[in-house]
Amino acid sequence: MHTSPDLAQIHERLYRLTDAGAGDASDRRALDLVSGQLGRDGFRVLVAGEAKRGKSTLLNALLGRDLLPTGVVPVTALATTVRGGLPETVTVRYADGRVERHEPAALSRFVTQAANPGNRRDVDEVVLTLDAPLLSRGVELVDTPGTGSVHAQNTEEAVAGLRAMDACVFVLTADPPVSAAERELLRRVGQASVRTFVVLNKADQLDADELREAAGFTRRVVAEALGETVPVFECVAREGAHRDVDRLATALTGYLAEHRDTDLLRSLTARTRRLAVGLLDEVLMARAVADLDASRREQRVAALRAQLDALARRRQEAADLIRAEGRRALADVDEAARDAGPALTGAVRDAWSAVWDEESGGRPRREREAEGRRRLADLTRDAVDAWRLAREEELTDRLSALDRRVRDRLARDLDTFRDSVADLIGVGLASPADGGPLVPDPRFRYRFQEDVGQTELLAGWARRHLPGAAGVRRSRAHLTAEAADLVPMQIGRVRADFQSRLAESTRQMVTAVTDRYDAIGRRLGGALAKSAGPRRESAEHAGLADRERSLRQVVSELEPAPS
Template sequence: MKTSYSLIKEGLGRIVTRLSQINPENGHHRLREISQKLKEEQFNLVVMGQFKRGKSTFVNALLGAEILPTAIVPLTAIVTVLRYGPEVKALVHYLDGRSQEVAISEIPQFVTERGNPKNRLQVKEVEVFYPSDYLKDGVRIIDTPGVGSVYRHNTDVAYAYLPYVDAGIFIVTADPPLSESEHQFLKDVRDHVDKLFFVLNKIDLVDEVDLAEALAFTEEILRLDLGREVRIYPLSAKLALEGKIKADPAKLGKSRFVSFERDLRAFLHQEKGKAFLKAVISSLLRHVADETMAYKLEQEAAKLSLDQLQKKIAQFEEKAQLVEKDRSQMEFILEGEIKKLTEMLDEDLRLLKETQLPELLRRLEMAFSEKVSRGLSSRELEREMEEFVFGEIQRVFSLFRNRESEKMAEALESIYLDLAGRTNQIIETIVRLASDLFKIELKPFTTVEKLTSKSDFYFLLREDPVGLELIQLSVRSALPMFIARGIILRRMRATIADRFERHCGRVRYDLLKRIDSTTRDFRRRLNEKIDLTLSAIREALQRAMALKSQSEQKVSETLSNLSARLAAVEEIRRELFGYQKEVETL
């Protein structure tokens, strides 16, 4: 006898077919995805969180192997989907539909910003097959780019994956605490994800007192964000991975990973099916809501006389022009904030030069004295001092680059969150205009991805040697040692000052260039969302206008068809709510 799970699953499959038949002229990409999900019983366990929280290390710890690339800088730029396979292999799926098998060791070339900057390879996602018990029975573990990490490829994938999340693992860390982007992300997650595991990662980096404080703080924030009590699993993915790879039970125990794994396995064994059905129902309800909105607007507009409709459209366009002023104001705010960001960068570079250059010159003198005391030849002395200068410059600017890029990213994040909120208000205003004009209840045609733009900034530190420097080396080697030493020291002082100044300029140029690039991209996406909402409403109104040139019979048939579609999707909505109740009893 079939289980209730099977009956509900079959019923949802029939609903997908009916929805496709109600409006066959639409492509229904979402419905095709839901159909495939039902057929394959795909269960997406998505690992989410802000960048640099250790998500990839966490996934590796679950698998007990170093499969995904990890680093101390924001790294993941492309979604990686892990699914069960008897043999370890990886497939790269491109945006143009091609697929290519690659070695596991080659994955970083496709999924990281460093290996695949700005997604120049046009990768859609990378699929990894691995023989893990976690990946059996249709479970797919999905590693997403962190909230706050925007790379210039086809979409903001962290938010784009929300509709496909059946259960989520949200990673935070003991230090630093939750950011504004994580608060916003959690608010958005609530509408898509029924089951969330919360992990407080990197507990190996704090002592017990700080851990207790971080745990209490995070629990309180999550409780406020979600409106309910939550359980947080404090652990160290790094220690867990090391413990599994090295078969070190002491290290694995210290990681506190075992408790989380026990509960995750129990969930996958006992509750996965229920969560799967809930996710499918939620996706179908969102589709039904969108279809209902479009039908209602077109239907109400078509009922009006030509004169009435023209007046309504004119009123809508008149008020829509006022909305454009809000869009212009948003552009003005953005320009002002970016100017402040530039000033902040200039001040940080000034302070860097003021504090670090004297220290570098002091270290130069010490290193020079030490090397002279070793009795090096002038050629050896020059070579080692060149290496010293390069190493010191690299050290200072590598630290500054990482610190400053994160600071800039945080600042951009705050700016973009504000603009995303303003854009959402504009969209809501546009939809409210249509609702008020046609006396119907509508919701936005689209929502703004609130994912904000952060990027890891890179620049080339080392320069190729120039011929002049090589000639100077050979000339000085023929001079008396006491003269050559003085020349070398003076040259090194000048070199370190010159290179410091040039690298300040290089860092400034690179950061500002990337800020400009991500800002233009973010501005474009926000404008697209506003334009999409306007065009969707205008298209529905234009379809209604087109009816006015048709015969009364044609108008009657169209209105009847729209009414039938509305009735059909409303019946499906009721059925979906019924299935929701049945799922709760499983």
């Protein structure tokens, strides 16, 4: 009868995985993370989501302490693990093994984009130790950078955190609503997390009817992504204003009290098994290469290395294709913006002039000019928004088509690679390939703004105080001229936003396709390294059969129990 392992048994199987030879630095890091959790009996709850959803602010509200840095631009650059305990300290571990301890107030020096851009300090881990009720019983809350940030390091750090979590608090916002990118990220979180809590943050940005609509839409998307219905907590978590955060805290506390121990076992078992399957792939290939007879071995090894080289070329070709399409899309956006400026300006100016001429002249000039400015802003917003929506649809379709095209190539290349490996050494790879989108269609953000500086305020005062018809004529002339500046300014802002999102989408797509090509190739590279050299001279080969048996046993023992 199959029974689930306990923590001691998982620890023993981790030891056997380490003894069987962890593939590369990524594997060893993953093993160290699981082993460290076992040693601490720690349950990791990741706070995840896209950039600027209020993750750090929400975590501060849950802890009752404003220690995690926040701001109006993407702030968090490195993950911060928050653990319970005393004394309250920030422990910083560097890649070279150095360890420093600081006061909690020093946290921002190590984890923010401003103080540590691109992780130039070479920080490996940051742990904030706090005395907080929510952190009892070994719970660890992990604040992550947002995905989709304009800073590449932030997104990569956030995605890496998904591999080392047990449960997740996934943060969305009421405005803007959940995007395709967030739905895909939520799907990945659901696959790796034993329990997912969903927060609809910034609920105060909508009125009651809008919030009901946004919450209903969010629940439908969440259920689709996770494959189950889960509660969605509508919260306000910002400095000086918290709402319904206590309901989320109560739900977390209740879940941890009832399910924490069993779910920790489930999570660590699944993560350890994924590691074992990957290592088994590598050992199977290494053994198959090592077992080739002398007459065929050199030829087959050369053929396998040629397959790795071909895979690397295909990876580069895919990345070059994405970058080229991204440059073409950027150029097309620039051209569309240049063409739109004069046409939209003329249309808005004509429409506004007609509105002004229809207005009654009986009102005070101050009111008439204020109304004229409002109508001008409305006409500009409508015109620019219509142009934006049309361009957004084009760009979304374009990027979606590129995503499908590159994924089709990737699938063909990886199938060819797997078939070649199987033909050359008779090994079918067990690790599954990720077939999801490389980057879902982007959400383009745009907010209409009117810039009225001190000079404009003084000019407005002067026009309002000119006598009679002269003041009216000056007001009309001024607002007509303002239309010529306002429309191009708003188009320029939309174009800049499109450019930013296109550049980020292109970068994410290149990173994702590179990772997927490398994920399968690195196992064969590790296998060839393990089996390098003449068979009779390599002590490594003598233990490959033992390692295979050990890894197969671990994979079997960690097979999920039937429900």
